[in-house]
Amino acid sequence: MPGENYCFACGPENPIGLHLDFHFEEDKYVAEKTLPHEYQSYEGVVHGGIITTMLDEAMGGYLYSGGERAVTARLDVRYRKTTPVGEHLVITGWEESRRGSFVNMKATIALADGTVTAEGTAKMALVD
Numbered sequence: 082m083p084g085e086n087y088c089f090a091c092g093p094e095n096p097i098g099l100h101l102d103f104h105f106e107e108d109k110y111v112a113e114k115t116l117p118h119e120y121q122s123y124e125g126v127v128h129g130g131i132i133t134t135m136l137d138e139a140m141g142g143y144l145y146s147g148g149e150r151a152v153t154a155r156l157d158v159r160y161r162k163t164t165p166v167g168e169h170l171v172i173t174g175w176e177e178s179r180r181g182s183f184v185n186m187k188a189t190i191a192l193a194d195g196t197v198t199a200e201g202t203a204k205m206a207l208v209d
């Protein structure tokens with residue numbers, strides 16, 4: 082059974098995964114990615130489900146990389162502008178607050194000039 086290296090969003094061993102490669106920049110969890118046309122919906126536009134996947138990963142992976150295992154309990158996405166394929170994207174996740182076993186997270190996807198195309202807000206549930 083494949084392990085976490087098969088994570089669809091970040092697993093380096095998943096042959097059909099997104100291979101997002103995050104790192105911490107101070108208290109932010111950041112990855113940069115240019116998606117090819119295989120990930121589009123309308124011509125030139127990244128599929129909304131893929132956008133949601135990247136936001137989810139930025140938030141859940143933030144906690145996982147900090148040594149906490151969490152599942153997504155709730156996720157809201159605001160698609161502010163279309164996100165283009167073939168362009169450099171910056172995906173960023175961070176923690177806003179926590180209460181008990183729930184952590185409130187935020188994430189964004191931005192173009193190279195800083196324009197935010199999508200925002201995610203999630204409640205992540207800490208699990209053993």
Ligand SMILES: CCCCCCCCCCCCCC(=O)SCCNC(=O)CCNC(=O)[C@H](O)C(C)(C)COP(=O)(O)OP(=O)(O)OC[C@H]1O[C@@H](n2cnc3c(N)ncnc32)[C@H](O)[C@@H]1OP(=O)(O)O
Pocket residue numbers: 085086087088091092093137138140141142145151152153154155204206208
């Ligand atoms: C190379 C390295 C690779 C690394 C790979 C890994 C990277 C990581 C990638 C990560 C990224 C990807 C991540 C993924 O893809 S994770 C996969 C997607 N997510 C899931 O599968 C989660 C499935 N759900 C659950 O497991 C449970 O429902 C959880 C654990 C969430 C709660 O189950 P639990 O048994 O604890 O609770 P309950 O359901 O009995 O409810 C009890 C009470 O708790 C409160 N409450 C519960 N839910 C919510 C809510 N949503 N908002 C607000 N409140 C909530 C509420 O008061 C409720 O009471 P009531 O209101 O019902 O009376």
